[in-house]
Amino acid sequence: MHSEKQKHDFEPKIIAFVCTWCTYAGADLAGTSRMQYPANVRVLKFPCTGRIDPVFILKAFQQGADGVLVSGCHPGDCHYIAGNFHARRRFAAFRKLLEFVGVDLERLQFSWVSAAEGGKWVEVVSDLTEKVRNMGPMTEFKELALEEQWSGAINTAELKEAYNEI
Amino acid sequence: MTQAIDTTIYAAVSEAIQGEAQRILSAGEVTAIVGYATARRKGSAQPIVITNADDAQKLIFTPACVNNLAVYLTKAKKEIPKQGKIGIVVKGCDLKALAGLMGESQLKREQLYLIGVPCAGVLASTIQPDTQLTADTIAPKCTECDAHLPQGCDFVPAQTPVTPELEKKYAAEIARLEALTPKERWAYWKEQFSKCIKCYACRQVCPFCFCEQCLCDRNKPQMVDTTPRPAGNTAWHIVRAMHLAGRCAGCAECERVCPMDIPLNLLNRKMAKELKELYDYEAGFQVNENGPLNSYTEKDDQSFIK
Numbered sequence: 001m002h003s004e005k006q007k008h009d010f011e012p013k014i015i016a017f018v019c020t021w022c023t024y025a026g027a028d029l030a031g032t033s034r035m036q037y038p039a040n041v042r043v044l045k046f047p048c049t050g051r052i053d054p055v056f057i058l059k060a061f062q063q064g065a066d067g068v069l070v071s072g073c074h075p076g077d078c079h080y081i082a083g084n085f086h087a088r089r090r091f092a093a094f095r096k097l098l099e100f101v102g103v104d105l106e107r108l109q110f111s112w113v114s115a116a117e118g119g120k121w122v123e124v125v126s127d128l129t130e131k132v133r134n135m136g137p138m139t140e141f142k143e144l145a146l147e148e149q150w151s152g153a154i155n156t157a158e159l160k161e162a163y164n165e166i
Numbered sequence: 167m168t169q170a171i172d173t174t175i176y177a178a179v180s181e182a183i184q185g186e187a188q189r190i191l192s193a194g195e196v197t198a199i200v201g202y203a204t205a206r207r208k209g210s211a212q213p214i215v216i217t218n219a220d221d222a223q224k225l226i227f228t229p230a231c232v233n234n235l236a237v238y239l240t241k242a243k244k245e246i247p248k249q250g251k252i253g254i255v256v257k258g259c260d261l262k263a264l265a266g267l268m269g270e271s272q273l274k275r276e277q278l279y280l281i282g283v284p285c286a287g288v289l290a291s292t293i294q295p296d297t298q299l300t301a302d303t304i305a306p307k308c309t310e311c312d313a314h315l316p317q318g319c320d321f322v323p324a325q326t327p328v329t330p331e332l333e334k335k336y337a338a339e340i341a342r343l344e345a346l347t348p349k350e351r352w353a354y355w356k357e358q359f360s361k362c363i364k365c366y367a368c369r370q371v372c373p374f375c376f377c378e379q380c381l382c383d384r385n386k387p388q389m390v391d392t393t394p395r396p397a398g399n400t401a402w403h404i405v406r407a408m409h410l411a412g413r414c415a416g417c418a419e420c421e422r423v424c425p426m427d428i429p430l431n432l433l434n435r436k437m438a439k440e441l442k443e444l445y446d447y448e449a450g451f452q453v454n455e456n457g458p459l460n461s462y463t464e465k466d467d468q469s470f471i472k
Contacts, residue, residue: 088462093408093458
């Protein structure tokens with residue numbers, strides 16, 4: 001019944017921000033239908049995609065996510081009527097900003113998964129996990145967190161010279 | 167030989183502003199006027215608020231009048247518009263900011279008496295204030311200006327500015343960065359953001375950063391590190407650009423006041439460019455209640471969504 005377990009060198013961390021009405025129910029359906037999908041995804045439930053602030057995505061990357069998935073209701077199906085329409089514009093803009101700052105957009109996936117699309121959830125999660133696995137860990141934001149403001153180099157030639165002159 | 171920019175009309179413009187200020191103050195049409203006055207350093211200018219018709223002679227307009235005075239009508243100064251009608255001297259770029267603030271219900275048009283300035287350009291922040299305005303010393307924002315003559319003001323001096331076609335500095339820089347690989351762009355911005363000392367001058371001077379409590383100051387939950395270290399700096403500048411997307415009027419005050427010379431307006435221009443392409447929206451003189459990111463259509467592009 002279970003597909004054979006595969007050993008991988010790198011298991012990416014995928015954070016999924018999902019809306020409670022569609023994608024969360026869709027993921028639930030995938031589970032109750034006993035569909036198999038990678039365990040790399042950590043699901044965070046929100047009332048609506050309209051509640052998902054771009055800063056959450058930044059925070060996820062900073063805290064060590066290798067990939068981020070944002071998923072909600074199909075356009076027109078929003079429980080709050082227009083939340084996903086607003087989200088669609090906001091994320092279209094946010095993608096452009098991240099691209100300009102130099103973040104690889106392959107790590108950021110948006111999708112519409114309805115409560116009836118357990119299969120699509122499995123497909124989206126599997127695809128993103130494989131894509132990110134092939135790309136390797138996301139290092140940019142983690143390196144920032146480890147870096148100090150100044151270079152920390154205290155034995156440069158200029159500093160030594162200045163020190164000797166004291 | 168760099169191209170000089172004709173600013174001879176500024177003297178006549180100053181005179182016209184003084185005359186109008188004198189008239190509206192003595193007629194009691196306004197209670198105060200926010201404008202520019204001569205500062206102590208040679209050739210420099212500073213913001214001034216006058217309430218007395220005798221002080222109207224202090225008002226000037228020169229290439230050193232760089233500030234966007236719209237900021238004096240928001241934030242901590244919220245009670246000022248309540249004191250009565252306020253006159254304000256605005257360049258085209260400042261008027262766009264005021265139009266944006268009116269669209270966001272921060273100000274009412276009837277509270278303001280707008281004195282528009284026909285403007286050929288102002289000096290860049292790095293230039294001495296008594297320098298002649300040329301293609302090299304002009305502020306980068308002025309090279310892409312489409313608002314030399316403000317529209318919809320209560321009073322605009324009759325002069326017409328001479329505005330030669332200049333090399334668009336931001337457009338050129340954005341094109342250069344876009345041509346780089348994501349890794350190179352990351353390296354560029356990492357270098358720029360690492361200079362940030364988190365003085366928040368960009369936030370204080372921005373007419374659109376009027377939140378009572380900034381998301382970046384909150385610590386429960388803390389969304390953005392407040393320490394001036396690379397991670398928090400990067401997050402702050404991304405959040406800042408995102409919150410201004412579709413609202414920024416392009417006055418470039420953030421970039422002017424930045425003590426570390428981070429090209430902040432580059433991010434704002436990039437977002438403006440993208441929103442123009444995506445939703446055909448541009449900041450202008452007209453008051454829009456719905457910007458591109460707080461409205462939607464059912465046919466918006468979703469090619470990036472699976």
